[in-house]
Amino acid sequence: MSRTIDKVMRVLDLFSLERPEWGVSEAAKALGFPKSTTSELMSDLADQRLLSRATKGKYRLGWRLFELSQTLLDTTEFRMEARRVMEELVGCWRETVHLAVLDGVQAVYVEKLQPTPAVKIWISRTGARLPAHCSGVGKVLLAHSKWEHIAALFEDQGMPTLTHNTITTLDALAEELERVRELGYAHDHEETLVGLCCVAAPVHGSGGEVIAAVSLSVPAYRFCPNEDNYTAAILDAARRISESAGPELQESPDYEMEVQGT
Amino acid sequence: MSRTIDKVMRVLDLFSLERPEWGVSEAAKALGFPKSTTSELMSDLADQRLLSRATKGKYRLGWRLFELSQTLLDTTEFRMEARRVMEELVGCWRETVHLAVLDGVQAVYVEKLQPTPAVKIWISRTGARLPAHCSGVGKVLLAHSKWEHIAALFEDQGMPTLTHNTITTLDALAEELERVRELGYAHDHEETLVGLCCVAAPVHGSGGEVIAAVSLSVPAYRFCPNEDNYTAAILDAARRISESAGPELQESPDYEMEVQGT
DNA sequence: AATCCTCGTTCGACGATACCGAACGTGCCG
DNA sequence: CGGCACGTTCGGTATCGTCGAACGAGGATT
Numbered sequence: 001m002s003r004t005i006d007k008v009m010r011v012l013d014l015f016s017l018e019r020p021e022w023g024v025s026e027a028a029k030a031l032g033f034p035k036s037t038t039s040e041l042m043s044d045l046a047d048q049r050l051l052s053r054a055t056k057g058k059y060r061l062g063w064r065l066f067e068l069s070q071t072l073l074d075t076t077e078f079r080m081e082a083r084r085v086m087e088e089l090v091g092c093w094r095e096t097v098h099l100a101v102l103d104g105v106q107a108v109y110v111e112k113l114q115p116t117p118a119v120k121i122w123i124s125r126t127g128a129r130l131p132a133h134c135s136g137v138g139k140v141l142l143a144h145s146k147w148e149h150i151a152a153l154f155e156d157q158g159m160p161t162l163t164h165n166t167i168t169t170l171d172a173l174a175e176e177l178e179r180v181r182e183l184g185y186a187h188d189h190e191e192t193l194v195g196l197c198c199v200a201a202p203v204h205g206s207g208g209e210v211i212a213a214v215s216l217s218v219p220a221y222r223f224c225p226n227e228d229n230y231t232a233a234i235l236d237a238a239r240r241i242s243e244s245a246g247p248e249l250q251e252s253p254d255y256e257m258e259v260q261g262t
Numbered sequence: 263m264s265r266t267i268d269k270v271m272r273v274l275d276l277f278s279l280e281r282p283e284w285g286v287s288e289a290a291k292a293l294g295f296p297k298s299t300t301s302e303l304m305s306d307l308a309d310q311r312l313l314s315r316a317t318k319g320k321y322r323l324g325w326r327l328f329e330l331s332q333t334l335l336d337t338t339e340f341r342m343e344a345r346r347v348m349e350e351l352v353g354c355w356r357e358t359v360h361l362a363v364l365d366g367v368q369a370v371y372v373e374k375l376q377p378t379p380a381v382k383i384w385i386s387r388t389g390a391r392l393p394a395h396c397s398g399v400g401k402v403l404l405a406h407s408k409w410e411h412i413a414a415l416f417e418d419q420g421m422p423t424l425t426h427n428t429i430t431t432l433d434a435l436a437e438e439l440e441r442v443r444e445l446g447y448a449h450d451h452e453e454t455l456v457g458l459c460c461v462a463a464p465v466h467g468s469g470g471e472v473i474a475a476v477s478l479s480v481p482a483y484r485f486c487p488n489e490d491n492y493t494a495a496i497l498d499a500a501r502r503i504s505e506s507a508g509p510e511l512q513e514s515p516d517y518e519m520e521v522q523g524t
Numbered sequence: 525a526a527t528c529c530t531c532g533t534t535c536g537a538c539g540a541t542a543c544c545g546a547a548c549g550t551g552c553c554g
Numbered sequence: 555c556g557g558c559a560c561g562t563t564c565g566g567t568a569t570c571g572t573c574g575a576a577c578g579a580g581g582a583t584t
Contacts, residue, residue, distance in 0.1 A: 069331030070389020127332025
């Protein structure tokens with residue numbers, strides 16, 4: 001594996017909500033790199049606009065990341081329809097709704113809609129990444145992936161225990177995923193966070209493969225899957241999102257032009 | 263400069279709205295790289311989740327880009343308030359409103375709000391990058407940057423001519439930027455696109471420095487800056503966004519303003 | 525079913541290039 | 555004025571990315 005790319009990612013990963021600005025020396029110390037190497041790295045990254053120079057020798061994340069992310073989002077077909085459906089869900093159930101995709105053995109939250117007034121701020125965040133084995137969306141996504149692949153990754157990275165209900169062994173996970181496949185949806189009974197439950201269902205692409213998952217999150221004390229039919233609602237929502245991706249022949253309208261300086 | 267980082271960016275830049283998926287051979291041919299090099303490069307990028315493996319050996323942009331972009335956005339303080347103010351602007355004027363930041367000599371559109379029903383799809387797009395010398399937001403941002411710096415960049419990259427009104431010489435640009443500084447706002451008379459005008463104003467950070475620009479775009483046939491007071495509206499909007507970022511006092515005369523050399 | 529083509533990946537020796545300690549210039553504080 | 559911490563520059567060295575060739579897996583055509 002390329003050592004340079006690895007270092008680049010180590011550097012970019014430094015930048016967080018809590019610490020959005022880094023100087024060269026701070027970064028070098030945090031990463032254990034020599035100061036000169038770090039300086040050249042960060043300077044190169046700034047030249048490529050992956051970093052931007054802030055005041056007083058500090059660096060921030062650069063806007064090219066935003067550009068790249070935006071083309072990623074704009075070429076993710078199901079996102080527009082998903083958002084519409086999710087808004088309906090929130091309006092109807094007054095609970096938090098998530099949309100996530102699988103990335104390795106982690107679920108990346110692509111969209112998160114909360115009712116107003118927001119009941120609470122969960123640990124999830126748009127753009128956040130959580131272990132997939134302990135959330136509704138995560139289990140749905142894992143259930144439709146190659147088992148050998150994800151098993152190997154979990155062996156490597158371990159399975160973090162977030163609550164007393166979190167699945168902690170590969171055997172238990174295999175069993176649970178089998179159940180998820182049979183049912184067609186997944187429940188999360190306080191496996192991510194104590195007090196939080198959810199129902200999640202798979203979103204299918206035009207080829208029938210699972211490309212994302214939607215979920216409805218409900219506080220545990222209010223979670224009655226047998227009385228309320230969250231499950232039917234989320235399954236219907238997932239189906240509707242899938243159908244928008246289904247009619248294969250949607251040709252994207254030609255954009256006028258893309259002007260970029262050279 | 264690091265050759266590896268350069269190659270990485272060349273690869274990532276391949277992915278666009280028109281062509282969101284690339285195979286190794288296609289990419290190698292497009293970039294002029296050997297197939298093996300490209301394969302290892304893309305494989306490494308996929309390991310780092312900057313790319314993701316799609317079906318049939320194709321690659322797509324990876325979700326780590328989205329994560330990084332999201333932490334960038336979430337640490338961009340003025341964005342929330344900017345969005346609120348922009349929504350008001352759109353509601354009031356029924357025209358398209360832009361928010362942009364400067365990146366080199368290009369303006370990156372951070373946010374774009376259109377009235378419903380949308381009048382037209384402009385060449386701008388959230389996440390897009392346009393030469394700064396030919397747009398309202400761009401000129402505002404350039405006007406408050408170090409002249410030597412941007413002059414050098416323009417010398418390097420040239421000044422693309424988009425319309426018959428586009429500024430094409432450094433001298434004319436210097437003059438225009440001086441006027442923008444004096445007035446406190448910028449007009450764009452069909453300099454980006456024939457038929458499109460706009461008024462743009464600077465957003466100040468807590469330190470008084472210009473961190474972004476907002477603009478109101480109006481079709482040329484409807485653009486009457488002397489009758490309607492777009493200008494007052496956009497200046498007021500920019501001021502309100504600035505205030506949310508800086509409860510600190512911002513001195514109006516910026517005495518360390520740079521004077522243009524050659 | 526067999527053949528051919530194209531794809532993505534692997535391999536290993538080579539040579540470009542990223543690496544790092546030391547030195548430099550700068551701005552800040554005492 | 556002098557000390558300190560910062561970001562940057564420099565050049566020799568060894569690492570690590572590079573690239574042609576070979577490999578194995580699919581698809582399509584015959």
